[in-house]
Amino acid sequence: PVRGEGDRGLVEDFYRKVTALPADQAPVFMEARPPGLHFAHVRHGGLYFVATIPSGASPFAALEFLNRLAALLRDSCGALDERSVALNFALLYELLDELLDYGYVQSTAPEVLRNFLQVEPVLGPRFSLLDLSSVGLFGADTQQSKVAPSSAAARPALSLRGEQGSRPEVFLDLVERLTVIIAANGSPMKVDIQGEIRLKSFFPNCSEMRVGLSEEFCVGKMELRGYGTAVRVDECSFHSSVRLDEFERSRVLRVTPSQGELTLMQYQLADHCPTALPFHLFPTVHHDLPSGRVQVYLKLRCDLPPKSHAVNVRVHLPVPKAVLSLSQELSSPEQTATLQTSTKSVEWVVPRIQGGSQLSALFKVSVGQGRLVEVRGAYLHLEVPLASSHCLLASIPQLEVPGLGRGGLRELGPANLSFEVPAFACSGLQIRFLRFVGPQTSLPHRWVRYVTHSDAYAIRLNAGS
Structure with a gap:
């Protein structure tokens, strides 16, 4: 309280x-x-x-x-x-x-x-950026691409003794989150991009910092700027400490940052993505109601540029609640897939996928609580195990049989993707330069990092085949 x-x-x-x-x-x-x-x-x-x-x-x-x-x-x-x-x-x-x-x-x-704190911070073990939730920690490194020493992310920005090492550091991150909904026929229904530019400074007594953005950066329905491909967003907002006197003319942000983390700019782009979507999932569903078996074939295509890659890719596929077992066939040994009984879903995990490549997975799911014997009009006859004998149940409406009707198939999907794409921005926004103005005792190390990850990435399935 x-x-x-x-x-x-x-x-x-x-x-x-x-x-x-x-x-x-x-x-x-x-x-x-x-x-x-x-x-x-x-x-x-x-x-x-x-x-x-x-x-x-x-x-x-x-x-x-x-x-x-x-x-x-x-x-x-x-x-x-x-x-x-x-x-x-x-x-x-x-x-x-x-x-x-x-x-x-x-x-x-x-x-x-900072002037009132007396207790010294206690540092834990070295940190590694392997979890999507830690994307806001600047300067960390992944297994695939190092951008700065990992100790920088685990170091406090407000050192009480002013001991920041032999040379200070400044980290600038451009982070974008994708919200995508794709229909069962493969056409995008919604594509939103939420982005922000974050600054984390370990540089005390910085006089002024200038951050140059893409010259073709346009806000709203402004006329096109520069000579290259336009980088357009619907709206953007800035931190109160950012001075915009050079923004209209040369797309430069001026700020005098204090030590710590600061969000310089936030922007949004709705119902449009200038680049191709990072992933397309092509699902094929076959079901056999009498046997209670469902086969789901997933082809995952990565449409990133060939030099880019995605990490920590996860495909979450809800399955019918009456699922009994799962068998799988994956296209490469580094992939894994498990049936999550608590959430009744299949979790397909791909540690890394290169741009321009594609992977596939075949899941065979057994659904239902009994074996179908015959169909008579609008009724089913089921053979259900009971102790050591079998009991034949007759005159059961089809829609009331769990896991065997069309209602059970509606519980299949939609598929949800989560991923992280380092060194890539879907909007096309770039940081041209990061400079310091005024007298400086020593210039800091400057690190600029781009990352795109999924906020919500859903693909609907057509289970009617």
């Missing part, structure tokens, strides 16, 4: 409400006990940041505070995860004590709070 509302049972109450929610689509606000209180929460790095707010308080102010709190913890501890929080509990408690005074926010500015 921010201002002492509620009782000690609030933690258990929030835990019960969150664990009762289906999947990961949790609402941001939930009603709490006693009446008149609400939970406001956000999730970062697998951790929940929760506050209780009364009915008359601003919900958006609570969310803004929680997001800033998460950014401050990441700047103070380095990697934001459960282990880092456990190691730096004393530092985080001191940070919260300076942030809030009797439930009222004092300041969330890193440069102000």
Whole structure:
């Protein structure tokens, strides 16, 4: 509780409400006990940041505070995860004590709070970017492409002693999230791109930084700029510290960053993708109602440029709830596929796929609870095992037999893809340069990274074949 509302049972109450929610689509606000209180929460790095707010308080102010709190913890501890929080509990408690005074926010500015912190951060083991949820940690490396030493991502940005190594570093990430819905005939129904440019600075006392974007960058229905292919977005917004006096003329962002993480720009492109979609999935479904067997053949084609690749590719395919068994045939040995009994789905995992290549998988699913003997009009005759003998059930309507009717086939799909594409931006936006203006004691190392990953990538299946 921010201002002492509620009782000690609030933690258990929030835990019960969150664990009762289906999947990961949790609402941001939930009603709490006693009446008149609400939970406001956000999730970062697998951790929940929760506050209780009364009915008359601003919900958006609570969310803004929680997001800033998460950014401050990441700047103070380095990697934001459960282990880092456990190691730096004393530092985080001191940070919260300076942030809030009797439930009222004092300041969330890193440069102000830094002067009051006395506890040194404790560093955990070296970090590796193998999980999609950690894409916001700058300077980490993957197994496929290194962009900077991994120790940079696990190092706190707000060092109390000012010891940042022999040379400071600045990381600039262009991150894009794809939301795609593809119809059963292969035509895109929805294609949205949400992008942002994030800056993480380990450079103290920086006078000014200039970030040059693509000269052909257009916002809305502006006339085309430059001589190359236009890079168009529907709308964009900037951080309050970004100066835009050179943006209209030369597409340059000017900012004087403090140490820590900062989102310089956010942009959106709706119902259009300038490049080809990263993946196309071609499903073929065959079913045999009498035997209760369903065969699903999936061909996954990667339409990225040949020099690009995708990692951590997962295809999530819901199957009928009455599924009994699964057999599979995969096109390469590094792929894996498992039947998730808890969610009644098939999980097809591809560690890496090169642009221009394609993979395939054949899944054979046995569905139903009995063996079909014969069909008579609108009724089925089933032979169901019962102890050591068999019992013949007659005059059962077809639509009421679980796993054997058309209703069971409707539970098949749609397929959902998740993936990460390093060094690639679907919008075509590029960082031309990253420069520093004014007298500098030493220029920092500059790292620029592009990454595109799926926010929602769904392909509908036609189970009528």
